[in-house]
Every structure is written in C-alpha cells, then in structure tokens.
Amino acid sequence: MHLVLSPLTVFLERDGFSKIPPLVGDEDFGLDTGQDLTQIAALQAFTCVECGRCTEHCPANNTGKILNPKEIILGTRQYLKEFGPKSAEPLLGKHLSMEAAFQCTTCGACEFQCPVGIQHLPLIVGLRRGAVNTGKWENSHGGELFVTLERQGNSLGFPPSDREKFIEKSGLPYFDGTQDYCLWMGCLGSFDPNGRKILLAFVEVLRHLKISFGVLRQEKCNGDPARRLGNDYLFGELAQSNLEQIREAGVKKMVSICPHCVRTVGVDWKEHGGAVDIEHHSELIARYQDRLPLDRDQQKSMVFHDACYLGRYRGVYDEPRDVIARFGQVVDPPRARERGFCCGGGGGLMFLGEESGKRMNLDRAEELVATGASVVAAACPFCNSMLRDGLAAASQTPPELLDVAQIAAAAIAKKADGV
Ligand code: SF4
C-alpha cells in the first residue's frame, strides 16, 4: 500500500519542517493512545517505503542509542495494524519505546532526509507530550529542569538578579523603544560564562557596525526545552510572560546569538499570539560584512559546525561561512550543511544528564578535529557548550572553539590595535 500512498503524502506536503502542532483545547494531552493519532500521522505510518535514510542520518542511532526514526514510523504502523486507529491502548509500550522518544535531539535530520515527506518530529514530540502530561515520564533531570524553569524562569537555575548584575557590569543598555534592535540574551547569553562571552563579542560587533540595541529588563527562557520535551503548559507560560515584556517595551526587531531562541521565539510563540521579527546574529553580521575588516589569513583553517536549528531549521548555511571567510580559510567537515551532525544538545537533551552509547558531542568533535583545522567555528551557544566538552575529550591539543561573533570581534579588536 505504501507505494500508492507515498505520492499522496508528498503531495499533501509537510506543513512546515519539524513543526510541532498546537494542542487543541484543555483535553488535548498529546499522543497518549491511538485515539490521539491524527489522520495524517496514521497515513504517514503507511507511507514509509522503509528506505532507512532517516535512521542512517540520525545522530542518536549513529551513536548507539535505541532511537531509530524508521522504527518510530513502522512502530506506529504496527500499532495501528494490531490495535486500530481508535484504540485506547497506550502508544508507548509494545511497538513504541518511551526511552527512544526521549533520546531525540529534535535535530531534524530524519525529516530532512525522508524522500516521502514523513514528519517524525510531530510524532516524537507528541509522544513526549503524552508521556509528560499523563505523568508517565519519570526522569529526575527532566523534573528538575521543569521546576527550575517554573521557579527561576531560566534553564540554568540562576536567580534572575544574576542577569541584572551581568547587564550592569557589562554596560549593556536596556531597550527603550528608540534603538534599532532588541538583543535577546537567552539563558546561555545571560548566565553561562561562555554564552556571555559570545554575547559580549556580538555586542562589540554591533558597536563597530554602529547598530543600536538594548536588552529587555526582564527576560525568561523562551520555553524551548520545555516545548521539545513535551511540557507545553510550561512553554506557554514562558512564552506569554516574555511576550508581555516585549509588547510593553515596544520591540519591533530582535536579534539573538542562539538559533534555538530564534526558532522558538519566531515560530513556536505564534501559537501564543507572538509575531516577533527575530533573526540570528550571523544573518545580521553577514548583511553588514562589508563594514568588517578583511584579514584573509589563508594559513588559518577554520572548520564550521552547522547548528541544526540554524541550518536545517532556518536554511542559514552561507551567512556564517561568509563572515568567517573574511578572516581565514573555511573548511567543511564530512557531514556539513543539510547533513550537519548534531552536537547532542537540542530537544532539551542538554539538561537530561548522561547519554547511553557514545556521546554525540564526542562523535562530532572527533570529526571536527580530524579536519586538521586550527579553529572550530560555531554559531550556537548550545553547540559551543557541547563541543567544548567534546573537543576536550577528543584531543589533548584541541582546536580553538569560537563563535562567529567572537571571530569577527577579534578581527575588529586587532584592527583597532593596529596589529
Ligand atoms: S530528529 Fe534527529 S535525533 Fe531525532 S529521530 Fe530525527 S534524526 Fe534522530
């Protein structure tokens, strides 16, 4: 039957890459039983031509996890065959594994590779929603993350006053409605030492470009880890609280150093009435690259690591490469651009503790080290954090790890010093 259905599914086309559908009303808890499966999900389960491309490119499967995206689709098919579409039998059980569903980084490689347009992520995130909302998912790290997000409003568990102190110490202006951009700081830019360095490097670039900016007085996590781990209630609370701040501040345009923030603020918040114009810092810097110094050191080899949420999710591949190409020789690792290999930090997994099998960040770091580049260039603070550990484990003399903004800011400083 799948050969007949495949063209139909392709024709129906995905309603957006890796799109998480909104829950409908108070009684929608996600995918708990067969009664919750949409017609399109059921149709797609029978559309799979079993080519295995999704699994071949899945970073979780490639590093020894039990997650196998092809088996997620075929498991749904087996469920439907055995229990029927309106069954009250739990979906997670005989044919679909809860452990596998929570091993997904939401990197999107499976959906991107599927030749018949099957959407794995609405299914995987839907299963997570079902497990979280019915209290079936018991994970101490996940539980702690949700409590931290509720109490502190950020994923790293710091008091919000730490962000204020950092803003004051760094001399960052607050957004007052007159500046060109509102700079969204994100959890890592607000609290993580390396995230802060990236943010301040981008601030240096903005100042050099004479682009005015300000930060929000109050900012909470955008809700990405809660959303992708299936806790939509918490995601909604965070989105609404932030949207209130943004509306009150009169924000028109935002920019962020984090592709996860860009995606969640720009796309997922629409469910809560958000229509925020936000872009990634690499897009902004690339637009003004002619105003940056040109210092093309051909001896300096830089390997660029594509962040899943910037590349596959947003289609931004050239902009960060264009920026860093002004300062050195850009090389790609074997798995690059649309086939970029995940760092292991997405989908809330950065907060869930130890992985089974080989660590994804180590797998990726080994590949980056093997290029022989002296610099690993990244464009996401999550990737930066994951790769920092991965590179330290992969090599005793690892390449330098820098964000695109740090590379640009260093060139600006070098020129200012007359070096
Ligand atoms: S989104 Fe990525 S990690 Fe998740 S199943 Fe697909 S390929 Fe695997």
Ligand code: SF4
């Ligand atoms: S890539 Fe698509 S068609 Fe191929 S096995 Fe995976 S889900 Fe099935």
